[in-house]
Amino acid sequence: TVFTQADLSLSLDPKPLLPCIHSKSVHLSIDQSADNSIIYASPLMMDLSKAITTIPSSFVYSSNTSMQEVFFHVCVARRYLRNFGQGLGFLVMAQLTIVFAILVCNIGGTPLLFQGYHIIFVVWVVLPPLCIAILLAPARLEALSEFALKNEDHFLDINRIFVYYLLRSAPIIAGNIALFLTTLQLRWNSDSDSDSESISDHFYWQADNGSLIGSSSWESTQASSQAFSTFVFTCMIIVSSAGFLYRNTSLWNSKMKEQTPWWCASIVVILLQLVFTFSISPEAFSGLSSWHFLLFLLPFIVVAVDEIVKAHDSRLYQRFQKRERLMFDTLLGMHSPK
Numbered sequence: 605t606v607f608t609q610a611d612l613s614l615s616l617d618p619k620p621l622l623p624c625i626h627s628k629s630v631h632l633s634i635d636q637s638a639d640n641s642i643i644y645a646s647p648l649m650m651d652l653s654k655a656i657t658t659i660p661s662s663f664v665y666s667s668n669t670s671m672q673e674v675f676f677h678v679c680v681a682r683r684y685l686r687n688f689g690q691g692l693g694f695l696v697m698a699q700l701t702i703v704f705a706i707l708v709c710n711i712g713g714t715p716l717l718f719q720g721y722h723i724i725f726v727v728w729v730v731l732p733p734l735c736i737a738i739l740l741a742p743a744r745l746e747a748l749s750e751f752a753l754k755n756e757d758h759f760l761d762i763n764r765i766f767v768y769y770l771l772r773s774a775p776i777i778a779g780n781i782a783l784f785l786t787t788l789q790l791r792w793n794s795d796s797d798s799d800s801e802s803i804s805d806h807f808y809w810q811a812d813n814g815s816l817i818g819s820s821s822w823e824s825t826q827a828s829s830q831a832f833s834t835f836v837f838t839c840m841i842i843v844s845s846a847g848f849l850y851r852n853t854s855l856w857n858s859k860m861k862e863q864t865p866w867w868c869a870s871i872v873v874i875l876l877q878l879v880f881t882f883s884i885s886p887e888a889f890s891g892l893s894s895w896h897f898l899l900f901l902l903p904f905i906v907v908a909v910d911e912i913v914k915a916h917d918s919r920l921y922q923r924f925q926k927r928e929r930l931m932f933d934t935l936l937g938m939h940s941p942k
Contacts, residue, residue, distance in 0.1 A: 701773035737869035831885035847910035
C-alpha cells in the first residue's frame with residue numbers, strides 16, 4: 605500500500621541473469637567501451653523484467669542511470685503533482701462559487717446573477733487558461749525536502765478543505781450579489797419614470813406563477829447589470845486564482861513576478877471577458893455611480909480571506925511534516941544496521 609499511495613513510482617530494471625538468456629530469440633549486446641561491461645537486454649527481456657516487477661512504474665531507468673537524473677524527474681513529478689492539485693482545487697472552488705451564487709439568488713428570490721451563457725463562458729473560456737497557468741507554475745526548490753501527502757491524509761481533511769472552499773468563495777458571492785442588485789437598482793431608477801420604484805417588485809416572490817413580469821426596459825437593464833457583474837466576477841476569480849499558485853506561501857512573500865504563465869493567462873482572460881461583455885451588452889459599464897468605487901476593496905477582502913485560510917492550512921501542514929519526519933527517522937533508526 606505504500607507504493608499505491610506514493611506521488612511517484614520509479615523502478616530500475618535489473619541486469620538480466622546470464623543463465624536465463626541462452627535463447628535464440630534473445631540477443632544481448634555488450635558495451636566494451638566502458639570500464640564495466642553493460643548488458644543491454646532485448647525488448648523481450650525488458651518485457652520479462654516488467655512482468656516480474658510488481659510495482660507499477662511510469663518511469664523505467666537502466667541500471668547505470670545517475671541519481672541526479674532520478675532526483676530531477678522526482679522534482680518535476682512533484683511540481684506537476686502539486687500544481688495539478690492546486691489547479692483542481694481552484695477549478696472546484698470556482699464552480700462551487702457559481703453554484704452557491706445561483707443558489708443564494710434562488711433562495712432570496714432575486715433575479716439570477718448569471719444567465720446560462722454567462723456560466724458557459726466562465727466555465728469553458730475563463731477557467732481553463734487560469735488552471736493551465738497554475739499547472740505551469742515554477743517549481744519550488746524545497747519540493748524534495750517535503751513529505752508528500754498520502755491519500756488517507758486527503759480523505760481525513762476533506763471536510764476542512766471543503767470549509768476552505770466556502771470561505772474563499774463567500775466574499776466573491778456576497779460582493780457580486782450586492783454589486784449586481786445595487787447596479788440593477790441604480791440603472792432601473794434611471795430608466796424608469798419613477799425613482800421610487802424598486803427592483804423588488806420584479807423578484808420571484810412578487811411575480812405571478814413564479815416567473816418574472818418585466819418589460820423590454822427591465823430585461824435590458826437586467827442584461828446590462830448581469831454583464832457588468834460577470835466581468836467583476838471574472839476579475840475576482842483571477843485574483844482568487846493567484847492564491848492557488850502557492851498552497852502555504854503568502855502572496856506578500858511570494859515572487860509573483862516570476863509567474864509568467866499566470867500573468868499571460870490573466871491578461872488574455874480579461875481581454876476575452878471584455879470582448880464578451882461588450883458583445884452582449886454595450887451599456888455594461890455605463891451609469892456607474894460613486895458606490896461602485898467600493899469595488900476596489902473587494903480584491904483586498906478576497907486576498908485577506910485567502911491569507912487567513914493559508915495561515916490555518918500552513919500550521920496543519922507544518923505539523924504534518926514534523927510528524928512524518930519523526931516517523932521516518934524512527935523507522936530509519938530501527939532498521940539501520942548496528
